[in-house]
Amino acid sequence: MLLPLAALxxxxxxxxxxEAVTTDQSIAALKLxxxxxxxxxxxxxxxxxxxxxxxxxxxxxxQGFVNSLIDLPFALPTIVAGLTLLALYGPRSPVGVDVxxxxxxxxxxxxFVTLPFVxxxxxxxxxxxxxEVEEAAASLGAGPLATFRRVVLPGILPAVLSGVALAFxxxxxxxxxxxxxxxxxxxxxxxxxxYVFGRIESGDEQGAAAASIVILGISLLxxxxxxxxRRWVTRYDR
Amino acid sequence: xxxxxxxxxxxxxYLALVLVGPVGYVFYKAFEHGIGPAWDAVTTPAALHAxxxxxxxxxxxxxxxxxFGVVAAIAIVRYRFPGAGLVNALVDLPLALSPxxxxxxxxxxxxxxxxxxxxxxxxxxPAMVLxxxFVSLPFVxxxxxxxxREVGTEQEQxxxxxxxxxxxxxxxxxxxxxxxxxxxxxxxTTxxxxxxxxxxxxxxxxLVGQTETLTLHVQExxxxxxTTGAYAAAVVLALIALATLILMxxxxxxxxxx
Numbered sequence: 001m002l003l004p005l006a007a008l009x010x011x012x013x014x015x016x017x018x019e020a021v022t023t024d025q026s027i028a029a030l031k032l033x034x035x036x037x038x039x040x041x042x043x044x045x046x047x048x049x050x051x052x053x054x055x056x057x058x059x060x061x062x063q064g065f066v067n068s069l070i071d072l073p074f075a076l077p078t079i080v081a082g083l084t085l086l087a088l089y090g091p092r093s094p095v096g097v098d099v100x101x102x103x104x105x106x107x108x109x110x111x112f113v114t115l116p117f118v119x120x121x122x123x124x125x126x127x128x129x130x131x132e133v134e135e136a137a138a139s140l141g142a143g144p145l146a147t148f149r150r151v152v153l154p155g156i157l158p159a160v161l162s163g164v165a166l167a168f169x170x171x172x173x174x175x176x177x178x179x180x181x182x183x184x185x186x187x188x189x190x191x192x193x194x195y196v197f198g199r200i201e202s203g204d205e206q207g208a209a210a211a212s213i214v215i216l217g218i219s220l221l222x223x224x225x226x227x228x229x230r231r232w233v234t235r236y237d238r
Numbered sequence: 239x240x241x242x243x244x245x246x247x248x249x250x251x252y253l254a255l256v257l258v259g260p261v262g263y264v265f266y267k268a269f270e271h272g273i274g275p276a277w278d279a280v281t282t283p284a285a286l287h288a289x290x291x292x293x294x295x296x297x298x299x300x301x302x303x304x305x306f307g308v309v310a311a312i313a314i315v316r317y318r319f320p321g322a323g324l325v326n327a328l329v330d331l332p333l334a335l336s337p338x339x340x341x342x343x344x345x346x347x348x349x350x351x352x353x354x355x356x357x358x359x360x361x362x363x364p365a366m367v368l369x370x371x372f373v374s375l376p377f378v379x380x381x382x383x384x385x386x387r388e389v390g391t392e393q394e395q396x397x398x399x400x401x402x403x404x405x406x407x408x409x410x411x412x413x414x415x416x417x418x419x420x421x422x423x424x425x426x427t428t429x430x431x432x433x434x435x436x437x438x439x440x441x442x443x444x445l446v447g448q449t450e451t452l453t454l455h456v457q458e459x460x461x462x463x464x465t466t467g468a469y470a471a472a473v474v475l476a477l478i479a480l481a482t483l484i485l486m487x488x489x490x491x492x493x494x495x496x
Contacts, residue, residue: 068486076476193339193436200341200342212336222334
C-alpha cells in the first residue's frame with residue numbers, strides 16, 4: 001500500500017508540480033469537485049438526519065425494509081449506480097428529467113453514493129439519546145422546533161458532522177457513479193477523479209499524479225479532521 | 239404531530255427519488271422485453287468471461303484481506319509497536335481515497351519506468367487483484383478492531399495462565415469472539431471487491447474478453463450503445479448487492495446479541 005503511494009508522490013515531484021496542478025482544466029476540475037462535494041455534504045446533513053430520525057423515532061409499516069435499503073449504495077457497484085441514475089434521469093428519462101452531461105447530474109450521482117454516511121452515523125446516537133430530556137423540554141413549554149434545536153441537535157451534532165465529513169471525502173474521490181452521467185465535459189462537468197483518469201489516458205502521468213496528490217491531500221485532511229472530531233467529542237470520557 | 243408526517247414523507251420521498259426509483263427502473267428496463275433478451279445478454283462469451291474474472295479476482299483478494307485484516311486488527315489492539323497509530327490511520331485511507339488515485343499509484347509503481355516495472359503485472363490479472371485488495375483492505379480490520387477492544391484480554395490471559403499456547407488461545411478464545419465480526423467484514427469486502435470499478439479500470443487496460451471485469455463490462459456495453467446488455471449486467475451486479483444486504487442483515491443481529 002505504501003509503495004504505490006510513494007511511487008505516486010515520486011512521479012508528481014519536481015518543479016512542474018505547481019504548473020501541472022494549475023492548468024486551467026485542472027483548476028476547473030478541482031474547483032467543481034470541491035463546490036459540488038460541499039453542496040452534496042450539506043444536502044446529506046439535512047436529508048440524512050431526517051432519514052435517521054424517521055428510522056429511529058417514527059413507526060410505520062415497512063420500516064425495517066427501508067432501514068436495510070439505506071446500505072444499498074454501499075453494496076451497489078458505483079458504475080451500476082451511475083447507470084441506474086442515467087436510465088431514470090438521463091436523455092431517455094420516462095419522467096422527463098434529463099440531468100445527463102449537466103452539473104446537476106454530478107450532484108445527483110454523488111447524493112446517491114453518499115446517502116448512507118450521515119444516516120448511519122446519526123442513527124445509533126439518536127437511539128442512545130435520552131428521550132426524557134426531550135419530554136421534559138416539551139413539558140416546560142418548548143415547541144418541537146425549540147426542543148430539536150436546544151436538546152436533540154447538540155446531542156447528535158458531532159455524529160452529523162462526522163457523517164458529513166465522510167460523505168464529503170467520498171464525494172471528492174467518486175469516479176464510477178459520475179463517469180457515465182457527467183459526460184466528462186472539461187470546464188463544465190469534469191470532476192477531479194475523471195480529470196485524473198483523462199490525464200492517464202492521454203499518457204500525461206505527471207499531470208495525473210499532481211492532481212492525485214491534491215485529492216490525496218484533501219482525503220488525508222478530512223480523515224484527520226474526523227479523528228480530531230472524535231477526540232474532541234470523547235474529551236470528557238477519559 | 240404534523241411535523242412527524244412532514245419529516246416521514248420528506249425522508250421517504252428523498253429515498254424514493256435518489257435510491258429506489260433509479261434502481262427499480264433499471265430492473266424494469268432490463269426485463270422490459272422479457273427474460274429472454276436479458277438472459278442472452280448476460281450469457282455472451284464476453285459477459286461470462288467478465289463474470290468469471292470478477293469472481294476469480296474476488297476469490298484471491300477476499301481471503302488475502304481476511305487474513306491480513308484479522309492479523310492487523312490483533313496487532314493494532316493487542317500489541318504496542320512503534321507506528322501503531324500510523325498503521326491505524328493508514329488502514330482507513332482506502333475508504334477516503336479516490337479509486338482512480340489508487341489505480342494511478344499502482345500504474346506508476348509497476349508501469350514503464352516504475353520501481354517494480356516489468357513482471358507482466360500491469361494490464362493483467364495481477365494488477366487487478368492488487369487494485370482490488372487495496373480498495374477493499376479496511377473492511378475486516380474495521381469490523382474486528384472494536385470487537386477485540388470490547389472483549390478485552392482477561393479471558394486470553396486466563397487461557398495462557400492455564401497453559402494454553404498462543405495458537406490454542408487464538409483458536410479457542412479469541413476466534414469465537416471475533417468470528418461474527420470477521421464474517422461481517424468478509425461480506426463487506428466481497429461486495430466491494432466484486433463492485434470495484436475505478437482502480438481496476440485504470441490498471442486493467444480493459445481488453446474485452448481478457449481483462450474486463452463485470453463492472454467494466456457494464457460501462458463498455460453502455461458506451462457501445464448496447465443498453466440491454468448494460469442493464470442486464472447491471473442487474474446481475476445489483477442482485478449480488480441485494481444478496482450482500484440480506485447477508486448483512488442476517489449477520490448483524492447475531493453480532494449485537496452475542
